[in-house]
Structures are given as structure tokens and as C-alpha cells.
Amino acid sequence: MKPGNPSLHSKLPDVGTTIFTVMSQLAADCGAINLSQGYPDFDAPAGLLDRVTHHLRTGHNQYAPMAGLPELREAVASKLAKVYEREADPDTEITVTSGATEALYSAIEAFVHPGDEVIVFDPAYDSYDPAIRLAGGIPVHVPLTNINFALDFDALAAAITPQTRMLVLNTPHNPTGAVVPAADMRRLAELIRDTNILLLGDEVYEHMVFDGERHESLLRYPELADRSLAVFSFGKTYHATGWKIGYVVATPALTAEFRRVHQFVQFCVATPLQYALADFLASDPQHYLDLPAFYQRKRDRFAALLEPSRFELQPSAGTYFQLADYAEITDEPDTDFARRLTREHGVACIPVSVFFARPPAEHRPLRFCFAKDEATLERAAEILCKI
Numbered sequence: 001m002k003p004g005n006p007s008l009h010s011k012l013p014d015v016g017t018t019i020f021t022v023m024s025q026l027a028a029d030c031g032a033i034n035l036s037q038g039y040p041d042f043d044a045p046a047g048l049l050d051r052v053t054h055h056l057r058t059g060h061n062q063y064a065p066m067a068g069l070p071e072l073r074e075a076v077a078s079k080l081a082k083v084y085e086r087e088a089d090p091d092t093e094i095t096v097t098s099g100a101t102e103a104l105y106s107a108i109e110a111f112v113h114p115g116d117e118v119i120v121f122d123p124a125y126d127s128y129d130p131a132i133r134l135a136g137g138i139p140v141h142v143p144l145t146n147i148n149f150a151l152d153f154d155a156l157a158a159a160i161t162p163q164t165r166m167l168v169l170n171t172p173h174n175p176t177g178a179v180v181p182a183a184d185m186r187r188l189a190e191l192i193r194d195t196n197i198l199l200l201g202d203e204v205y206e207h208m209v210f211d212g213e214r215h216e217s218l219l220r221y222p223e224l225a226d227r228s229l230a231v232f233s234f235g236k237t238y239h240a241t242g243w244k245i246g247y248v249v250a251t252p253a254l255t256a257e258f259r260r261v262h263q264f265v266q267f268c269v270a271t272p273l274q275y276a277l278a279d280f281l282a283s284d285p286q287h288y289l290d291l292p293a294f295y296q297r298k299r300d301r302f303a304a305l306l307e308p309s310r311f312e313l314q315p316s317a318g319t320y321f322q323l324a325d326y327a328e329i330t331d332e333p334d335t336d337f338a339r340r341l342t343r344e345h346g347v348a349c350i351p352v353s354v355f356f357a358r359p360p361a362e363h364r365p366l367r368f369c370f371a372k373d374e375a376t377l378e379r380a381a382e383i384l385c386k387i
């Protein structure tokens with residue numbers, strides 16, 4: 001660099017604007033129905049919104065404690081005990097974060113040293129790879145299997161080296177809707193038993209698991225939980241993605257290290273939201289217990305509406321996303337077709353190839369978000385069925 005001429009010298013020169021921003025902006029510009037970026041078009045529960053208003057009006061507007069409001073951490077601890085049989089100490093094992101995004105970023109920053117390898121499964125949520133590289137780590141992309149996007153244990157075993165520091169496990173999985181079954185969690189435990197690999201669990205869709213299956217949290221498996229940071233998001237569970245509030249659960253030693261970074265990335269999270277969530281978690285546990293059935297109905301409705309279309313739907317075992325293959329319609333690349341669908345037909349979705357380090361040559365599906373009101377799903381399906 002020449003003195004007196006500071007150049008940008010990008011740390012992420014190959015990274016553009018995230019696909020979620022790109023497609024939502026295109027949808028807005030075209031007046032398209034937005035089934036791209038994942039968020040509900042219905043509101044958070046009225047009882048929860050009332051609690052936010054209450055706390056805004058009763059003076060809960062200054063900094064919260066760095067680790068999170070004690071009342072909220074206690075409410076989370078009792079939920080974890082009930083749902084995952086994991087007794088977490090709210091003081092030393094739970095930290096409230098600015099969404100799952102901050103939790104993932106701070107966790108990677110806290111534990112990944114320059115030169116460390118971090119395994120991610122492709123297609124991978126788009127924030128992992130840049131966060132790993134910003135920490136000086138080396139992302140190692142291991143493809144999921146072609147069949148139902150299951151973990152490929154042969155590929156995983158081959159990817160593990162003495163430099164592997166961390167493995168990011170996202171279940172239920174965005175963008176595919178796959179969920180990791182219990183047998184695979186046990187197999188994973190066996191595979192990494194004699195290593196020092198940390199697990200970063202992205203479990204933001206914990207309450208969107210369908211067909212009577214249960215969410216296999218890392219927290220259910222003591223052997224795995226001992227080396228895990230498990231990340232959750234209130235935004236997903238309470239239909240309030242714009243609140244950007246989540247939490248991370250980890251052993252006291254891992255939590256202490258996590259907080260060393262969290263305190264300087266975010267320090268603390270919006271106080272009235274924490275009070276409101278603490279109240280609502282305690283008063284209305286039924287909300288999250290009803291969520292699987294609530295979203296399963298939407299998944300099934302969207303699938304039924306698309307039955308007559310030329311899209312071929314792939315199974316969605318969890319999340320609020322539906323993959324649809326479009327091979328019968330066109331052979332253009334998914335990034336082109338997704339844009340054309342938005343501009344010419346008025347329905348926006350997400351091309352899945354962008355989540356691969358090396359996109360597979362064969363046809364790639366599109367991702368549609370079905371966290372929408374009945375009327376929105378009907379309008380979108382009517383258009384999609386004519387294509």
C-alpha cells in the first residue's frame with residue numbers, strides 16, 4: 001500500500017451482497033410476492049407485543065446485563081430442561097445475543113484461530129463462511145448427500161484433519177429443510193469422540209420439525225453438549241425476525257470464552273424485548289409447542305396448492321422452507337430463473353446454488369418460504385401453477 005493512499009484492501013473481496021437482500025429488494029422493486037428471504041408476513045403473538053409495550057412504558061429502556069437479563073436466562077433454562085432435558089445454569093451457560101447471527105459470528109471469532117479448519121455442510125447458510133475467514137480460519141465445505149441432504153459420513157470423516165477446530169451443524173437445515181436424525185447424532189458423537197473438535201449448532205428452526213419427528217438438539221446428547229455451542233433465535237419462534245434476538249447455550253468454560261468476544265461485538269441486547277420474552281416464555285409455553293403443527297399445516301397447504309404445477313417439490317422435514325425442482329420448466333441456471341420468476345411472474349424465491357462453495361452440475365432447486373398467510377400462499381401458487 002502506498003503511503004497517503006489508503007486502499008480498500010477488502011477482507012472479503014469475493015463476497016457480494018447477501019442473496020436475501022438482493023432477492024427481497026428485487027421483489028420490492030417488482031411488486032412481487034416475496035417468498036425469498038425467510039420471514040413471516042403475519043405478526044408476533046398479541047400477548048407478547050403487549051408485554052413489549054408494557055416494558056417500554058415502565059422504564060425498561062437502559063442497558064441490560066452483558067450476558068442477558070437474568071429473568072430471560074432463567075426462563076430459557078427452564079425451557080431447555082423441559083424440552084431437551086438439559087439442565088443449564090442461567091448464570092454460566094446461557095448468553096442472550098443479538099440474533100443467531102451475532103451468536104454464530106461471536107462463537108466463530110472466539111474459538112477459531114488463524115489456520116484452523118472449520119467444517120460446514122453445503123448447501124450452507126451464507127453467514128458461516130465469511131465469519132470463519134474473518135477469524136483467519138479455513139472453511140472446509142463438505143457436501144450433504146444428494147438424497148434428502150443427509151450428512152455424508154464418509155465425506156465428513158475424510159474432511160477431518162488435526163487442524164479441524166470446529167464443525168457447524170445446522171438442523172433443521174436452511175435452505176433444504178432436512179433434519180438430522182437421532183442415529184446421525186450418535187454417529188457424529190462416535191466420529192469425533194477422540195478429537196478436540198467443537199460443535200457450533202445452528203438450531204434456529206428448533207420448533208419447525210414435522211411429521212411427528214422431534215428436533216435432535218445437540219443439547220440432548222451430553223457427550224455432544226459438552227463440546228457444543230447451541231444457537232437459537234427468538235425471531236423465528238415468535239414470528240419477529242426483525243427483533244434480532246437469540247441465545248447461545250454452552251458449558252461454563254465455553255460460555256466464558258464466548259462472552260469475552262460477545263461483550264465487544266454487541267455487549268447487550270434490547271432490554272424491553274428481553275423482559276417481554278421472559279414474561280411470555282413463562283406465561284405461554286404453548287406457543288412453541290403448537291409451532292410444529294402450525295407450520296406443518298402451511299407446508300402441506302403450499303404443497304397441495306402447487307400439486308398441479310410443473311414444479312417438483314422435495315420433502316421438507318423442517319424449517320419454513322420448501323425446495324422445488326424446476327427441471328420440467330427450463331434448463332436455465334437457478335440464479336437466472338429466480339430473477340426472471342420475480343420480474344416476469346411476480347413471485348420471488350431463493351436460488352439454492354448460492355449456498356454451495358462448488359455448486360453441483362445437476363439441476364438445482366429453488367427455495368420458497370411458506371411462513372405466509374393463506375391468502376399469500378394462494379396468490380403465489382396461482383401464479384406458479386401457470387408457469
Ligand code: PMP
Nearest residue numbers: 099100101125174202233235246
Ligand atoms: N441461521 C440460520 C440457518 C438462519 O436461517 C437464520 C435466519 N436469519 C439465522 C441463522 C439468523 O438468525 P437471526 O435472525 O436470529 O440472526
Ligand code: GLN
Nearest residue numbers: 020021036037038039174
Ligand atoms: N434466515 C433468513 C433466510 O434464510 C434470512 C436472514 C437474512 O436475511 N439474513 O431467508
